[in-house]
Amino acid sequence: MNVTDYYVPVKWIALLWSCFLGLCFPLVSFAQVDDAASNSPERIVWNKAPIAIPLVVSEERLVHFPDSVSIGLPQSLTPFLRSQSINGTLYLLARQPFETTRVMVRSETDGPIYVLDISASPSGSDSRSLPDVRILLESPQDAGAAESTSDNRSLSLGYATLTRYAAQQLYAPTRLIPHQSGVVAMPVNAEPVDLVHGAKVEAVPVAAWKVGLKYVTAVKLTNRTQRPLVLDPRELRGSWLAATFQHNRLLPAGNAADTTAVYLVSDRPFDVAL
Incomplete structure (x- = not known):
């Protein structure tokens, strides 16, 4: 048996490996995209309507604001909810389930007062982690057209x-x-x-x-x-x-x-x- 008898099998093995790798890489990249999509924050534009923030017990959820904020937590909610405000991010952790409760979050600069409707449900084996929430302000162009009339009326x-x-x-x-x-x-x-x-x-x-x-x-x-x-x-x-x-x-x-x-x-x- 000469050298050429080994050449064909090696060539085919290299080809099979290249095909296998070519199929695997797209699968890996798609999985990374899916993970990134599931971890991306939920974006909500503040338009003065209360924002619903559902929580899962024992699972911390982050709410990001455009600037630093302070939360006014009702005394009735203190035993059930841990809240921390750090550099514009609100860290919320429910200790036990509770019904929807309205909470005021105040900007520490010249921003608005946000209204959140926070609730908490029990954790379950089939429950998925809730994404972070990112609250955005309307751009001057978007808000100006919708509110110019009401603002002028208010200022007068x-x-x-x-x-x-x-x-x-x-x-x-x-x-x-x-x-x-x-x-x-x-x-x-x-x-x-x-x-x-x-x-x-x-x-x-x-x-x-x-x-x-x-x-x-x-x-x-x-x-x-x-x-x-x-x-x-x-x-x-x-x-x-x-x-x-x-x-x-x-x-x-x-x-x-x-x-x-x-x-x-x-x-x-x-x-x-x-």
């Missing part, structure tokens, strides 16, 4: 309209509460503040809203003396564009009419204007 709201809106939010029946586009609810610290000179009236912020560059804050006023009081806007501390009392006369402490509200319009957040 006068002091009286803002005050009326705040009063309706507090006192009007639910079915009669108006919806005003461009109005954003702001968080308040519901602790007594030194608003009225003389320490005769206790003042507690109860709600606040932002419209364009203006803020309107509703503050509950309670008479702490045993004589009637007449409220005077000149006795209010702070820098306000407008101040309107729901009632300008309070009965002595303990009466049904010893409490009212004042609506304060400012060009800065309440705690800054105070």
